[in-house]
Structure formats: C-alpha cells, structure tokens
Amino acid sequence: MSQSEPQDVVNSEGSVVQNADEAASIVLNQALSAAAQGTFAVGGAIVENATGRVIHKLHNNVLKKLLRTDSDTNNVFTYDPTAHGETQLVYWYYENKTKFNLPEPEELTIITTLDPCVMCTGALLTAGFNVGVIAIDDYAGINWDEDFNFQTLPESLRDLAKSKFGYYASENKDGGPSEYVRSYKGSPNVALRNTSISVQRLMGCDSIFRAGLESVRADSYDAGPDADKNLLDPYYLPEESLIKVKYREIYPDAFKVKISNPRLPGEELFQILKKVKESEPKAQNSVALLDQFGNVILCLADTDESPVHTAFMNVTQNYAIIRFELTKMYVNDPKKVEAPNKYLTYPKYGTFVFLYAPSPNSTKAIMTLGAYGSTLEGKVPKIFPANFQYYYPPHEGTIKELRSVIMHLPPFYNEFAPISIMQVAGDFT
Numbered sequence: 449m450s451q452s453e454p455q456d457v458v459n460s461e462g463s464v465v466q467n468a469d470e471a472a473s474i475v476l477n478q479a480l481s482a483a484a485q486g487t488f489a490v491g492g493a494i495v496e497n498a499t500g501r502v503i504h505k506l507h508n509n510v511l512k513k514l515l516r517t518d519s520d521t522n523n524v525f526t527y528d529p530t531a532h533g534e535t536q537l538v539y540w541y542y543e544n545k546t547k548f549n550l551p552e553p554e555e556l557t558i559i560t561t562l563d564p565c566v567m568c569t570g571a572l573l574t575a576g577f578n579v580g581v582i583a584i585d586d587y588a589g590i591n592w593d594e595d596f597n598f599q600t601l602p603e604s605l606r607d608l609a610k611s612k613f614g615y616y617a618s619e620n621k622d623g624g625p626s627e628y629v630r631s632y633k634g635s636p637n638v639a640l641r642n643t644s645i646s647v648q649r650l651m652g653c654d655s656i657f658r659a660g661l662e663s664v665r666a667d668s669y670d671a672g673p674d675a676d677k678n679l680l681d682p683y684y685l686p687e688e689s690l691i692k693v694k695y696r697e698i699y700p701d702a703f704k705v706k707i708s709n710p711r712l713p714g715e716e717l718f719q720i721l722k723k724v725k726e727s728e729p730k731a732q733n734s735v736a737l738l739d740q741f742g743n744v745i746l747c748l749a750d751t752d753e754s755p756v757h758t759a760f761m762n763v764t765q766n767y768a769i770i771r772f773e774l775t776k777m778y779v780n781d782p783k784k785v786e787a788p789n790k791y792l793t794y795p796k797y798g799t800f801v802f803l804y805a806p807s808p809n810s811t812k813a814i815m816t817l818g819a820y821g822s823t824l825e826g827k828v829p830k831i832f833p834a835n836f837q838y839y840y841p842p843h844e845g846t847i848k849e850l851r852s853v854i855m856h857l858p859p860f861y862n863e864f865a866p867i868s869i870m871q872v873a874g875d876f877t
C-alpha cells in the first residue's frame with residue numbers, strides 16, 4: 449500500500465540547499481503543514497550529500513482528516529501509526545528508487561525537524577541513510593537525554609548509529625535564548641554538517657512539535673470505542689460487507705478463522721503463521737493480528753519490496769490504513785459501509801502474535817519495537833496486559849537480551865506505551 453499521496457511527491461529535480469539552515473527551513477515548513485493537518489508536527493526531507501539536492505520532502509501523517517470538506521482539525525482519525533516523517537521517507541525511497549534512479553542511502557541524508565523515535569531510528573539504520581537532526585525529543589527520541597552515545601540502543605548497534613546520525617550546530621545570529629546554541633555532534637557523513645542552523649529555526653522545530661502534542665495525542669485516543677463496550681463481532685457480518693472485503697484484499701482469510709481464546713492462540717494460529725511465512729520465500733517472520741473476539745484480521749509475512757517491509761510493519765500499517773479508509777467512506781457516505789467503529793477498534797485491544805520474537809541486536813527489531821509502541825499509543829488495558837506474543841524465540845540472540853533492549857528504550861516506551869512480550873502458552877515445534 450502506498451505511503452505517500454500524489455500531492456506529497458516531488459520529482460527528483462527538487463530544489464538545492466546550500467546549508468543546514470535552508471534545509472531546516474524546508475522541513476520546518478513541512479512540520480507546519482503537519483500541524484495544520486492535525487497530526488504530529490514533524491517534517492523531513494531526503495537530501496543528496498554531494499549536491500544538496502532535495503529529493504523528496506514530507507511530513508508526519510499519523511492522523512489525517514476524515515471529511516474532505518472540513519478545514520478544521522477536529523475530524524482527524526488515525527491513518528497509520530507508523531507514518532512518521534522519517535519512516536515514510538524510507539518507504540518512499542524504496543518505492544521510487546528505480547523510477548528516479550536514486551543514489552544509495554549511504555549517499556543521502558534524511559533531515560528531520562525532530563530526533564527520530566525508536567521506530568524511525570530502526571527504519572533509518574536498516575536502510576542505511578545518514579540522518580541530520582534539528583530538535584531534540586526528550587520523551588521518545590533516540591537521544592532523548594542528549595547523551596549522543598545511543599545508550600538507548602543495544603551495544604552492538606551504537607557504533608552504527610554514531611556513524612549515521614548527526615545533530616546540527618545552531619548559532620545565535622540575531623539574539624535569542626542561548627540554551628539552544630550548540631556545536632555539531634555526530635557523524636562525519638551527514639549532509640551540510642559544516643554549516644549551522646539559526647537558534648530561531650531550532651526553536652521553531654521544537655515548539656511547533658510541543659505545541660500540538662497534547663491535542664494530537666488526545667485525537668488519536670478518539671480513534672475507536674473501548675473494546676470491552678459496545679463492540680460487535682465482525683465475524684457475523686455478511687460476506688459482502690466492505691469490512692471483510694477490504695481486509696481480504698490484503699489477507700484473503702481475514703475474518704474466516706476465529707481463535708476461541710485470543711489470549712491463548714494455540715496450535716491453530718501457529719499453523720497459519722507457519723504457512724504464511726512459507727508463502728514468502730525470503731521471509732524470516734510472520735505476524736498475525738487477532739481482535740478481541742479471536743478473529744484473525746490479518747496474518748502477513750515479511751515482503752521483499754524492501755528491508756523495512758517486515759511482517760509487523762505490514763500488519764500494523766494495513767490494519768490502520770484499511771480502518772481509516774473504511775471510516776472515511778462511512779463518514780462521507782454512511783450507506784456504503786457498516787459503521788467501522790462498531791466492529792473495529794484500537795489494536796491495543798487485540799493481540800499481535802509473532803512466529804519469531806524479534807532478534808534483539810538487529811536494526812529491524814528496533815524498528816519493530818518502536819512501531820509497536822507507536823501502534824499502541826498508550827497503555828495496553830489491564831484486563832489483558834500481554835498483547836505482544838510470540839511462538840519461537842528470536843532467530844539470533846535471546847529473549848533476555850530482547851527484554852534488556854526494551855528496558856533501555858526512551859521513556860515513552862516504558863512509561864506511556866510500555867512494551868511487554870510473552871511467549872504463547874503451550875508447546876510448539
């Protein structure tokens with residue numbers, strides 16, 4: 449499924465930036481557009497290191513508007529919890545690499561208004577981009593404590609991150625608070641690293657994000673009914689219901705299998721996950737999403753479109769985007785589809801079941817854990833604390849190491865959206 453809408457796409461003949469401040473101006477404008485859309489105010493761009501050419505720019509799209517006509521931000525709904533600026537740029541890159549004959553990620557820098565979160569860091573490192581950062585995010589950012597040593601990552605990945613990430617210098621050219629003044633820190637490979645941004649621009653990137661944060665989070669909470677109340681079981685919808693039809697376009701068996709206890713998925717789901725993984729020859733993993741009724745909504749494997757198209761990313765993106773499209777359809781024409789919010793809710797009320805737990809020292813695990821945190825947007829309900837389960841331990845490394853990786857993630861992933869993993873009860877071989 450495409451991550452970028454056509455109006456976001458600029459062709460490869462983009463503008464050229466001479467210094468980091470010009471680049472900061474472009475991504476700050478993207479962040480302002482994100483704020484106007486009612487989503488997290490973060491923007492980013494891909495810049496070619498050798499030339500300063502801006503190859504593509506876009507902004508966060510976690511929330512989008514449901515009504516075509518309404519210009520205020522009161523009718524936003526979760527579109528895709530993984531649609532952060534940087535992760536979308538990584539997806540855009542792989543979708544367009546051949547078409548635009550784009551340079552390798554090592555020759556490019558993704559410049560972002562805000563320090564990447566765990567998911568984006570994992571996606572950027574998996575792809576191999578250089579990363580130029582403007583403002584610090586002291587809650588979910590990979591350098592949330594401004595240590596710049598990547599203590600938030602497993603030791604095995606810290607040198608890699610240090611060789612890719614750089615934090616631009618900022619200069620107090622026309623006055624302004626001096627606590628934002630800093631020198632360049634990080635990788636020697638980041639585009640425009642020898643130039644600085646103005647303190648005003650840095651403050652702009654910082655304050656536009658913070659200004660909208662609480663209301664955007666509140667809007668993302670409105671994206672579904674409480675699962676324990678009023679939700680109807682989509683299993684009993686007619687076969688021609690668009691809710692079934694749309695999910696079956698991605699996973700043909702959607703809503704066909706009902707696991708009697710979604711908290712104890714057992715042998716039946718194990719066999720499904722193995723079959724789905726085997727259907728993609730290069731896949732290392734498969735992941736299923738069960739709803740609270742035990743329906744298997746999606747079960748998908750890693751796909752070979754790119755290294756970031758992992759099973760979990762495929763599941764969480766498709767679940768959200770289809771739910772958004774159905775909701776948008778319903779809001780604009782209620783006769784077309786059953787009210788989606790009567791049948792579909794937050795993924796945190798369901799269960800994500802992995803065939804293999806993520807390998808703790810891999811960049812893909814970092815992306816996966818971060819994407820899981822972003823998907824939850826808040827605590828898993830107390831009635832069911834374990835909605836991240838796995839059958840097999842990681843391909844490489846141990847569950848103990850994986851738990852340690854989780855423990856060291858930035859505060860967001862341990863306080864706001866805590867990640868706890870559990871092996872599926874039973875004996876599976």
Ligand SMILES: [Zn+2]
Nearest residue numbers: 532564565568
């Ligand atoms: Zn992110």
